[in-house]
Amino acid sequence: QVQLVESGGGLVQPGDSLRLSCVVSGRPIGDYAMGWFRQAPGKERKFVGGLSRSAIYNLVTESLRGRFNISRDTDKNTVYLQMNNLKPEDTAIYFCAADRDGEGYKFWGQGTQVTVSS
16 A cells, blocks of 8 residues: 655765655655664664654654654655764664554664674
8 A cells, every 4th residue: 555665775874864765656645654774683673763644743752852853744745854964873763653643663674784884
């Protein structure tokens, strides 16, 4: 019904920036609250930030606030995760997810790898 495809990951050096994209197909992106998550090797998947359906709620988790930012382009049906001043600790697979009806993030992308290494 809805498909999510992340892209934009790669290998970067500490201090670099990346912008991840999540293209939503099948439904208008405004039908969903969107979230970004990441999973480091051997660790649990963690919440990075979320964007409400109205885009009024836009909150990155406190530990990442100021370096990471979420935005949305409704014309492109795409949500972005801008990551600045990347650190090795940011190395993870990054996932986007969609919440259709407030019941939770039930739709997930395949993930995109971000590796930060000097």
